[in-house]
Amino acid sequence: MSSREAEIILIRGADVLTMAAGEEIRPSRADVLIESGRITGLGADLAVPAGAEIVEAAGRLVMPGLVNAHLHSSEMFLRGRYERLPLEMWLCWSYPFFGLEPPDLELLRLRSLLVAMESLRSGVTMISDDFFDPPAHHLARLGTVFSAYDEAGIRANVSSGLMNRPYLDTLAYGREVFPARVQAQLDFPLTGADEYTTFCEAVFRTLHNSGDGRLRYMLAPSGPQRCTVELMQACRDLARQWQVPYHTHVLETRTQAVTADKLFGGSIVRYMHEHGLLNPNVLMAHAVWITDEDIALMADAGVSVSWNILANLKLGSGLAPVRRLLNAGINVALGTDGASSNDTLRLFDVLRAAALVSSATAKGPMAGLSSGEVLHAATLGGAQAAMLAETTGSLEVGKQADLIILDLSHGTAFTPLSDVVNQLVYCENGSSVESVMVDGCFVIRDGSFTRLDEAGILSEMRARMPAFLRQHQTTEAMNSFLIPLFQEVIARCDRVPVAAERYLPS
Ligand SMILES: [Zn+2]
Structure with a gap:
C-alpha cells in the first residue's frame, strides 16, 4: 500500500x-x-x-492525528461484555486461562481492521497495540495483524506480548488461596528468554518497518512481576538495539502494589531500576500505585507513561498521579486500553475524561490538566512515548504528514x-x-x-460474531470457577495497608 x-x-x-x-x-x-x-x-x-x-x-x-499509546487488539470482540469487575477478576474472562481458542487468521484480520477503523474514524493515526495472542508466538499470526494495519493505512507499534512467570507467583496470596489442584492447572509451561529473543529477531528481520516504515515492532513483557529478569533484560537489549519502545504494565491496581511489597520487598519501579530496566525506551502503562520515590526514578530514567484513565475507571483501578508525573518532567501519553476495559478506542473520550478527572482530583484551583496539556499528551506526548517524536505527533516541516x-x-x-x-x-x-x-x-x-470497504468488513464480522461469542461464552464458563478465588486474593490484599501517598491522585 x-x-x-x-x-x-x-x-x-x-x-x-x-x-x-x-x-x-x-x-x-x-x-x-x-x-x-x-x-x-x-x-x-x-x-x-x-x-x-x-x-x-x-x-x-x-491538526496532528491523535496517538493512542496503549491498547490491546486482542480485546476488540469483547466490548460491552463485562462491568463492575476489578482487573484480576476481569482477566479470567477477557484473557481466559482455560479453553481459549485463538481466532483463525481471517478473524484476526477482521479484528485488527476493526481496531484500525475505529481508531482512524475517531482521529487516531497512530496506535500502540500490545497484541496478546496466547498460547504461542507465531510469525504468521502477528503478520496478519501487521498486514491488516497496512491495509487500513494506519501507523502502529505492535508487540507480541507475553508473561513468563507462573501466574500465581505474580500475585500476593496466590499460592495460599488457590487449591493445589488448581495451582497445578495454572502452572503452564512458559516461554523462555532465549526462545522469545529468537522470535523477536525474526520479527525484526521480517515485519518490523513494513508498510513503508509505518509499522514497527515493539517489546512488551507484560509486567515486571509477570516476567523473569532474564526475559526483561533481553527485551531491554532488543529495544535499545532496534530503537523501539519497551512497553510494560506497571502498578495498575492496589492488588499489584501489595504484591510488589510482598514479592519484591517494595516498589516494583525500584526493582526495575535495580535490574537496569529503566531507560527512555520504557513506556509504562498505568503507573497508578506509584510512590514519590518511583516518580523520581522514572523521571531520572526518562520513561514515558500511558495514562489510560477510562480503563482505570472501568476496572476501579485507581487514579494515576498525573500532575506529579508532569511536575517531575515525565512524558505522559494517553491510551484507551483494550475494548474490553473501556469499551471503545475513541481517544477523544479519553481526552475529556483526563481533563475532568484531573480537575476533580487537583490540589486547588487551576491545578488540573489544561486542555493544552491534555492535547499535548494525546499528540506529541504519544509520539514521544512511541519513540516517533521525529516522525509524527505534530505538524512541522520535515515530519511525516499524519493529520x-x-x-x-x-x-x-x-x-x-x-x-x-x-x-x-x-x-x-x-x-x-x-x-x-x-x-x-x-x-x-x-x-x-479510501482503502477499505467499511460496510463490507463490518458485515463480514457481524456474520461471524454469533459463533465467536458462543464459543467465548463456553470459555467463560470454563474459567468462572476462578473468579471467587481471585476475589479472595483481592480481599486479602485490601486488608494490607499501603502507603498513603500511593492513594494521592494528583
Ligand atoms: Zn494493558
Missing part, C-alpha cells in the same frame, strides 16, 4: 493547530504542503507547486465556537473528523475510507 494519490498535496486555507513543541497551542490560518508523504511547507499563502493536488480547507481545523481535518460545522461540538482547544477536549467526540491522512495518504476522505 505505498501508492499515494498525489505526490504533492496542498491543504489550503485551514485553521492549523500544529502542536509543535514550544509553540502556543492556538490554531492559525495556514496552508500545509505535503510532498511524498512529508510536510515540506507550513504557513500562510504558500505558492502552489506544479502538479499539486489542492485540498480547499476553509472552515476546517487541521486530521475536522469540519467544525459538523454537528454541534463547535457551535458556538468559543475556544477551539477547549472544545476539542471538552466537546468533541471524534465525529467532526472528516478526513484522515497518514504518511501523506488520505485513508479517510470526506468521511469515507
